Structure formats: C-alpha cells, structure tokens
Amino acid sequence: MKVLVTDPIADAGLDRFREAGHEVETAYDVEGDALLAAVEDADAMVVRSGTEVTAEVFAAAPNLQIVGRAGIGVDNIDIEAATEHGVIVANAPQGNVRAAAEHSVAMAFATARSIPQAHNRLRDGEWAKGDFLGTELNEKTLGVVGFGRVGQEVARRLDALGMDLVTYDPYISEERAERFGAELVDSLDDCLEQADFITIHTPLTDETENMIGEEEIAQLEGGYVVNCARGGIIDEPALAEAVEDGLLKGAAIDVFADEPVDPDNPLLDVDDVVVTPHLGASTEAAQEHVATSTADQIIAAFNGEPVINALNAPSMDESAFPAVEPYLDLADTAGTIAVQLFDGHVSDVEVTYAGDIADHDTEIVTATALKGVFERAVETQVNAVNAERIAEERGIDVTESKTSSAEDFQSLITVTVSDGEESISVSGTQFAGNDARIVRIDGYRVDAVPHGHMLVARNEDVPGVIGFIGTVLGEADVNIAGMFNGRETIGGEALTVYNLDDPVPEETVERLLDDERVIDITQIQLNGQ
Ligand SMILES: NC(=O)c1ccc[n+]([C@@H]2O[C@H](COP(=O)([O-])OP(=O)(O)OC[C@H]3O[C@@H](n4cnc5c(N)ncnc54)[C@H](O)[C@@H]3O)[C@@H](O)[C@H]2O)c1
Numbered sequence: 001m002k003v004l005v006t007d008p009i010a011d012a013g014l015d016r017f018r019e020a021g022h023e024v025e026t027a028y029d030v031e032g033d034a035l036l037a038a039v040e041d042a043d044a045m046v047v048r049s050g051t052e053v054t055a056e057v058f059a060a061a062p063n064l065q066i067v068g069r070a071g072i073g074v075d076n077i078d079i080e081a082a083t084e085h086g087v088i089v090a091n092a093p094q095g096n097v098r099a100a101a102e103h104s105v106a107m108a109f110a111t112a113r114s115i116p117q118a119h120n121r122l123r124d125g126e127w128a129k130g131d132f133l134g135t136e137l138n139e140k141t142l143g144v145v146g147f148g149r150v151g152q153e154v155a156r157r158l159d160a161l162g163m164d165l166v167t168y169d170p171y172i173s174e175e176r177a178e179r180f181g182a183e184l185v186d187s188l189d190d191c192l193e194q195a196d197f198i199t200i201h202t203p204l205t206d207e208t209e210n211m212i213g214e215e216e217i218a219q220l221e222g223g224y225v226v227n228c229a230r231g232g233i234i235d236e237p238a239l240a241e242a243v244e245d246g247l248l249k250g251a252a253i254d255v256f257a258d259e260p261v262d263p264d265n266p267l268l269d270v271d272d273v274v275v276t277p278h279l280g281a282s283t284e285a286a287q288e289h290v291a292t293s294t295a296d297q298i299i300a301a302f303n304g305e306p307v308i309n310a311l312n313a314p315s316m317d318e319s320a321f322p323a324v325e326p327y328l329d330l331a332d333t334a335g336t337i338a339v340q341l342f343d344g345h346v347s348d349v350e351v352t353y354a355g356d357i358a359d360h361d362t363e364i365v366t367a368t369a370l371k372g373v374f375e376r377a378v379e380t381q382v383n384a385v386n387a388e389r390i391a392e393e394r395g396i397d398v399t400e401s402k403t404s405s406a407e408d409f410q411s412l413i414t415v416t417v418s419d420g421e422e423s424i425s426v427s428g429t430q431f432a433g434n435d436a437r438i439v440r441i442d443g444y445r446v447d448a449v450p451h452g453h454m455l456v457a458r459n460e461d462v463p464g465v466i467g468f469i470g471t472v473l474g475e476a477d478v479n480i481a482g483m484f485n486g487r488e489t490i491g492g493e494a495l496t497v498y499n500l501d502d503p504v505p506e507e508t509v510e511r512l513l514d515d516e517r518v519i520d521i522t523q524i525q526l527n528g529q
C-alpha cells in the first residue's frame, strides 16, 4: 500500500509503515494541483493541521481508504466528503493532550509575567526590571471554555497552582466539572464575568466560530485570554484592539484563523500579546505518540481490522473484534445474495443476529451487510464507512434485531431485503474452522458454500427437473462443483443452489427458463470474486 504523508510526523510513525511493508511518500507543503497529483495513487494519507483535505482531494484519490490525522483537530478535513467516498477519517486524540495542556499553562504564565517581552528587552541589552509588574495566577479565577480532554488537564494543573476554576461547556455534567474542582456555569457570559483568565479548549465548529467577539472580550475587562485550541474561535482584530487599548491585560495565542499566520495579522503587532506558531502539540513525546498511533490505525485499516479512533466509520473495541470478524464476509455475502434474488425495489433492510453473535457489538457487521446489498447498485465505492449513509440517501430503512435462539446453529445472521410487501431473506452461519455456509434462502433450508459462481434455481418439485438442469449445464460445458436442494413440501416448490466452476452463458439460462418446470433462475455474483 502507498501512504502519502503531507505534514511532518515523527520518524517512529514512518518506520511503522515501512516495517509493515508499506511504501511511504512524503510531500510536505503541497497544495492545489500538486496535492491532487500526489494523492492520485495513495491508499492512505497522513496529515496534521497543515493540509486541507477537501472534497477535491477525495475525488482525486480513487484508491484512498483512510486519512490519518496525527493529532486531534480535524477541522482541516472534509469528513462529509470522506464519508461520501467511503474513506475513513481517524485521529489520534490522546497523544498530544498533555503537551497541549502544558503549553496552555506555559502561555498563561508567559502572558501574566510578560516572559517573552522581558526576554527580548534583555536580549536587546536593556535591564527593564521596572517595566514588568506581573499578575500571579494564584487565587485568580480561571474560566475554562470547553472542558474536554485538554481543558480538564489544564484545569487539573492550574487548580494545583492555586487558581479557582469555573467552566463553560454545554455538553458535560456538573459532576464531571466538580471532579476536577471546577464549577460548571450555564453560559459563556457567566464564565467571562467571573474569570480573570480564560483559556479556550473547544473544537472549531459552526457553533464555536467567532464565539469570543468584541462583546465577550469586554466582559473579561482587566483579564487575560489564552487560546491554544483553534484560530477562528476568537475574533482576532477585536482581541488585538482590546489588548492594545488596555481593556485586557494580555493574551497568549498559539493558533490562528489562517495558518501559517499572515505577517500583517494585528495580533503580531501588539506588545502584550504573546504568540507561538501552533506549538501546542510540538513535544517529542506527543509527536512520537500521535505518529505511531496514526500509523497503527492505518495499518489496521489496510488489514481490515477496526480503526479505533475512526470518526466516520463503525468503530469497535479491538478486543471485541475477533468475535465478529468471521461474520463480516458472511454478512456481505448474505446481503449480496438477498438483493440479487429480490425482484422488487428495496425499501427496507433488516439484519438479524441469533445465538452467540447477538451478544456482541454488531454495528460493523450490519454496515458490512449493507455494503453487500448496495455494492452492485451504486456507482461509488461502497464500504462499511458509507453504507449507512447510502441507505439513508436512498430512503431505505435499516433495522438490526437480535435474538438468543439460533435454531440448531451457534450463531446465525439473516439479511432480509423487502419493498414493504414482498421480501427475501438469506441466512448464513460459520461452522468450526471459519467454514461459512448459507443455510437458508427465502425459508428453504440449504447448505451452500458461498464461493465462486453460484446459481439459484426455483423449480417445481417433480422428478427429472434436477437432471434436466444438470444436463443443460453440462451441454454448456459448465461443471457443477456442488449443489444443495431444499423444498418445503413434496411436489411443491423447491430451491436449488449450485456451485459452478464457470459462469452460465445467458442463452443457457434462457434455455433453462424455457422449461415450464423451472420457475426462476438467478446467477449470483459474489462481491470480490
Ligand atoms: N494547539 C495545539 O497544538 C493543540 C493540541 C491539541 C489540541 N488542540 C485543540 O484543542 C481543542 C480541544 O481538544 P480536546 O482534545 O480537548 O477536544 P475534546 O473534544 O476532548 O474537548 C472539546 C470540548 O469542547 C466542548 N465544546 C464543544 N462545543 C462547545 C461550545 N460551543 N461551548 C463550550 N464548549 C464546547 C465539548 O463539549 C468538549 O468537552 C481542539 O480544538 C483541538 O484541536 C490544539
């Protein structure tokens, strides 16, 4: 597989790919047409915040399976477009949390004690001791906006340094805030009014974009702002003006609305604003961690294993995967057989789990069954990432049901497709040793190996019909490798599944259908064969 790395990551991550036998191409600072050309034959991409992974990038990368974000923020990746194209997006949300928290604390001290400004003056030969009278963090109130992984780690550290904590985060509980010694307030206004320092730790979303504007800044009068989350959350000209005018005592900013930051950005021109070039995650430990975690997830995706931090695909606990893995191909096959045998317009898909498999998280199995149903019907690549979306777009209802009883099987998966009136069900199981079998089609008990060329015949249950079908196939030089006949009542209707060594020519199918004892013939094409 070819892995395109477009932002610098630690060597440990690059080595993981090479050790696993994959090709690594690094192309830093590429954009526009150069990026589209570079991604053309890539099976995976690794990015940090420096690469905009747009819908055009996905459209230009037909082989792309996964984009790994060696870090947390994914606001530079069009996840909607990724899902459309069936591409997994995964990040590394743990590896740089401590680095970002430490940088936020460092930035709070840097602005409160004017460390960079004093440093510069001294380097210029000035002993400006009298010009810098700082603010202690001790006994001040810290307002943490966004109390997720980084926000909590910042709270923990600054609590230990004697700060009082309030937090604004509409998506956490009071208990969670209390566990970190913080008071959860109801509004951003409450937070700003109480705080001497605010530190931002939300993602950049439609809701948080420009969340801190002129009015909000005014409420923090005499205070400090730290932003090591994302540019675009704070109105940059308004912040620059507030610090310049002395409304705020200072600000420390690691992230900018446009990066690399424009030299004309007003924040770069204000003495009491401390700036760093998006360094929150830039420690050796963090970079090694996010690079290896991202590489491991990409390699897992290549191997068809679960991607732990996938943001747009069914994810699952690594330890739970072995129990469901054997059912993935089976679900795909049951879905593809069901849809090929069904004559109507599919409006509903039901995936039923019976027996042991019902005790497991089957989200990824259901998504794979949907892939089986849709793979032949849509133009785009279908996989577990976008199958649910494809169903939704087509107005198809998907249900998953579970029951403990699996007849005499240990586990049974049934995929039923229906148009609301008529339906067809296909059930499969795994016998010992990963021996997959289709054991029921439309109520008929069968025992078919889902492999190669399959033909499903419905015929009258009368003497001679199976011999007739065998003879016609033989005359067309199609060898029967195996067959299984199921029927409900003697002399009624029967269903026979044939495993064949070759596909059946169309004229041979017509010849079979010309016989009045043959009700229907369907050649099944299995996915990936
Ligand atoms: N400067 C850096 O190098 C650096 C490093 C790591 C993370 N980050 C950034 O830090 C931010 C936080 O990362 P994280 O891992 O803690 O994310 P997280 O998802 O764990 O936490 C984000 C928190 O923000 C809250 N939130 C969302 N919308 C909100 C709103 N409108 N108002 C208030 N709270 C809101 C969420 O409920 C959540 O608790 C992200 O933007 C991330 O990209 C930057």
Ligand SMILES: O=C(O)[C@H](O)COP(=O)(O)O
Pocket (backbone or CB within 6 Å): 048, 049, 050, 070, 071, 072, 073, 074, 096, 229, 278, 280, 281, 282
């Ligand atoms: O979201 C993140 O992980 C940080 O902002 C780090 O971004 P970077 O990997 O571009 O340094």
